[in-house]
Amino acid sequence: MYIQQVRLTNFRNFANAVVNFTQQRNLILGRNAQGKTNLLEAIHILAVGRSHRERREANLIRFGEKFYRIEGVFHHIGVRNVVEITYAEQRKRIRINGKEVRPIDLIGFIGIVISSPEDIALVKGSPGIRRLFLDMALCQMRRDYLRSLQRYLRVVEQRNQLLKRAQSTGRLPSEMSVWNAKLIEIGTAVVRARLRYLAEIQDRVEANFRAISGTPQLVQLAYSPRGYRIDNEVDIGDAIGEALESVLDAETMRGYTLVGPHLDDFVFNVDGRDLRLFGSEGEQRTAVLALRCAEAQAMKAVTGRMPIVLLDDVFAELDEERATALRALISDFDQIILTSSRAVGVDKEDINVIEVAGGRIVSG
Numbered sequence: 001m002y003i004q005q006v007r008l009t010n011f012r013n014f015a016n017a018v019v020n021f022t023q024q025r026n027l028i029l030g031r032n033a034q035g036k037t038n039l040l041e042a043i044h045i046l047a048v049g050r051s052h053r054e055r056r057e058a059n060l061i062r063f064g065e066k067f068y069r070i071e072g073v074f075h076h077i078g079v080r081n082v083v084e085i086t087y088a089e090q091r092k093r094i095r096i097n098g099k100e101v102r103p104i105d106l107i108g109f110i111g112i113v114i115s116s117p118e119d120i121a122l123v124k125g126s127p128g129i130r131r132l133f134l135d136m137a138l139c140q141m142r143r144d145y146l147r148s149l150q151r152y153l154r155v156v157e158q159r160n161q162l163l164k165r166a167q168s169t170g171r172l173p174s175e176m177s178v179w180n181a182k183l184i185e186i187g188t189a190v191v192r193a194r195l196r197y198l199a200e201i202q203d204r205v206e207a208n209f210r211a212i213s214g215t216p217q218l219v220q221l222a223y224s225p226r227g228y229r230i231d232n233e234v235d236i237g238d239a240i241g242e243a244l245e246s247v248l249d250a251e252t253m254r255g256y257t258l259v260g261p262h263l264d265d266f267v268f269n270v271d272g273r274d275l276r277l278f279g280s281e282g283e284q285r286t287a288v289l290a291l292r293c294a295e296a297q298a299m300k301a302v303t304g305r306m307p308i309v310l311l312d313d314v315f316a317e318l319d320e321e322r323a324t325a326l327r328a329l330i331s332d333f334d335q336i337i338l339t340s341s342r343a344v345g346v347d348k349e350d351i352n353v354i355e356v357a358g359g360r361i362v363s364g
């Protein structure tokens with residue numbers, strides 16, 4: 001899968017732009033604040049329907065304008081697909097080859113992995129950021145996960161409503177047990193898929209980490225359930241069920257669900273220590289890059305299709321050895337689009353250079 005062209009109208013600082021990419025290596029070059037990340041953001045939106053860094057759609061519309069439009073031309077084994085996303089009057093429309101589709105129909109249609117400086121939050125940030133990583137990776141690879149996750153989140157919402165009712169009436173509605181059973185059943189499926197995914201990327205993350213850092217450290221990703229314990233995969237449902245019973249009073253007091261995969265997390269351990277607490281900045285950056293590369297590798301292994309890989313400014317933070325190691329690591333990936341403010345260490349013969357300045361494509 002690769003993107004051949006993107007067309008932007010009123011997106012961020014681009015009034016109108018057309019950018020062409022090659023199937024292999026592409027470099028978006030430009031000084032700070034010229035629109036490099038905005039371009040990657042547009043491609044990311046085409047692939048999964050949402051920005052990797054902005055929740056509010058309105059902020060993506062060019063200042064002073066009323067709508068944005070992004071169109072991408074993709075190719076996969078000889079098939080050409082056009083994805084178009086417009087946002088106007090607080091409504092987003094997604095079309096694939098001219099036909100309107102729902103956001104969930106888009107996810108997984110084009111595989112994408114993005115690594116950006118904000119990724120450091122995958123180590124340092126809140127659990128929600130790591131859950132989003134797991135969910136985005138899994139949703140792109142597995143339709144059944146996407147459906148389970150959607151159903152699960154709806155169950156939590158329903159259950160929260162019942163808990164709020166219990167909070168104000170002082171009595172637990174009788175349907176509660178039905179929703180508990182659903183939470184346990186669907187929640188278990190979500191947790192199992194996440195555990196399997198972590199197992200799938202574990203060795204890759206470790207190998208990538210060693211390759212980039214050049215040191216043979218032991219890297220482990222440990223799933224970290226909130227409010228319950230996982231002793232073995234068979235008993236996950238029982239563990240969630242027991243935990244739900246024990247937190248019921250707290251839940252009715254607070255009015256929301258306190259146990260389940262919507263609160264779970266995972267931890268990076270390097271040589272047995274939590275990277276969040278004990279890792280140097282360099283180790284944390286290396287871990288995050290190792291994770292993103294593993295995400296791409298696993299996507300290829302599971303779906304048979306290498307995703308488009310977007311690397312936003314990742315080489316800027318790395319020393320020369322690590323940068324060289326990362327280049328070697330990604331040398332067998334398919335399409336890569338990277339951004340940089342300097343054309344250092346790139347051979348312009350082998351790379352398609354696209355220069356941006358002030359929201360315009362000045363060459364490429």
Ligand SMILES: Nc1ncnc2c1ncn2[C@@H]1O[C@H](COP(=O)(O)OP(=O)(O)O)[C@@H](O)[C@H]1O
Nearest residue numbers: 012013032033034035036037038059061062063
């Ligand atoms: N909605 C918007 N309308 C117009 N300009 C925007 C909008 N959102 C961001 N920008 C501008 O885009 C620029 C940043 O672009 P970005 O792609 O993040 O830069 P970089 O090239 O450093 O990656 C800033 O000058 C910012 O003001």
Ligand SMILES: [Mg+2]
Nearest residue numbers: 036037038313
């Ligand atoms: Mg940027």
